[in-house]
Amino acid sequence: MxxxxxxxxxxxxxxxxxxxxxxxxxxxxxxxxxxxxxxxxxxxxxxxxxxxxxxxxxxxxxxxxxxxxxxxxxxxxxxxxxxxxxxxxxxxxxxxxxxxxxxxxxxxxxxxxxxxxxxxxxxxxxxHLDEDRKRLAIRNELKEHNKSLQEAAKLAGVETNFDYATFQNHGYRGLYGELDAKAIHARKGLKKSHKILDHMGSTELAANLFRATQTDEKLRRENVQGKQLANQIHYEVGSKVRKTIEELGGTMPENLPTPEKSIKQIEREHQKKLTDK
Incomplete structure (x- = not known):
């Protein structure tokens, strides 16, 4: 800007x-x-x-x-x-x-x-959207912001797939009270092939969207260099989002219910409605 x-x-x-x-x-x-x-x-x-x-x-x-x-x-x-x-x-x-x-x-x-x-x-x-449409809207926005976050992380030195998985886990641990992606996966009772973000309600997705956008902006704004510092910042941003939820009296993300339908199921249902018209 x-x-x-x-x-x-x-x-x-x-x-x-x-x-x-x-x-x-x-x-x-x-x-x-x-x-x-x-x-x-x-x-x-x-x-x-x-x-x-x-x-x-x-x-x-x-x-x-x-x-x-x-x-x-x-x-x-x-x-x-x-x-x-x-x-x-x-x-x-x-x-x-x-x-x-x-x-x-x-x-x-x-x-x-x-x-x-x-x-x-x-x-x-x-x-005015119902819960399913809210989930779709936030999930699609999160997909785009995760692309930007991955680019910002790469500029900071997070280069390999393993590095990026570690980077993401730092963000999850900050937001979910030390639970990493594997632990969140298990807590939600998901299969190995399931994507965590596809099994979140709109409130949980919104918290993760905020985590992603704020980390992205901070990495770019401060021109962060080094994957260890990038990991630390992602963890700190996740922790601050968690702290904000706590101060507002909200439910911690790991305690939010897992929706019965996945994002993929909702997308298939909406596509079917369009083709049936």
Whole structure:
């Protein structure tokens, strides 16, 4: 990620707020300043275009643009109320799409809010999936991230198949309280040919996905060299994920139930439904 991309994301994250329902929102005057509009009345013209685009998208602008009074500190240290607006993520997305494209920060805002809006859409879609579809979705994502993790490990010096198996076991031991792949396999009562990840529920898969992505990023970010250090980092990341689960009062991954159906069975059933249509 380039410096300018980091600047853009940090900038829009820094002015983000969260309401009492846990929903993200931004104040219009904060966004005006970030997008380098000197006058609020000029920025209101951009907001007006964004509202029109909102209506044209069959959305109710009142759900995304809320007029509010806001207390701010003035030069003397006293407080006074000013007119402002609370903007949803989607409202911000429409605003940056209608803002001055010549401004570099506007382009950054377009990227930021497009990505964040899509993330929320995917999360909403995911929340409506049943357990089988959640397992499929996370398992497929984990497959892709494991490829990236393997590449990062190789760059760190984890080269042979034996080295990589050892590396993976360090991650499992950290996350599963010292249980390695063989012990997890046995605990789940799996056959030798079964893949552990194909016999996990969505919660257990999500914990392993987090372990994999965070290890991948740390290996690359710190340019880790040496397989022993890579193994240590994988173990530490797994342990931290386990610690987080414990602090949240969650069930340890080794104590989560093993689903009756494997991922392979679910895939076959879904494929059959498609061919029967």
């Amino acid at each position: 380039s410096n300018i991309e980091e600047y853009g994301e940090q900038t829009f994250e820094n002015i983000k707020n969260v309401n009492e329902y846990g929903e993200d929102f931004w104040y219009a005057r904060d966004l005006q300043e970030i997008l380098h509009y000197k006058r609020f009345d000029k920025f209101l013209n951009v907001i007006s275009k964004a509202k029109e685009a909102c209506s044209n998208s069959q959305q109710n602008p009142e759900d995304h643009f809320s007029q509010v009074g806001r207390m701010v500190q003035i030069g003397s240290g006293a407080m006074r109320e000013i007119d402002d607006m609370m903007l949803s993520r989607y409202a911000c997305y429409l605003i940056v799409q209608n803002a001055d494209p010549q401004k570099e920060v506007v382009a950054l805002g377009q990227t930021y809010f497009a990505v964040q809006t899509r993330k929320q859409e995917l999360q909403d879609e995911f929340d």
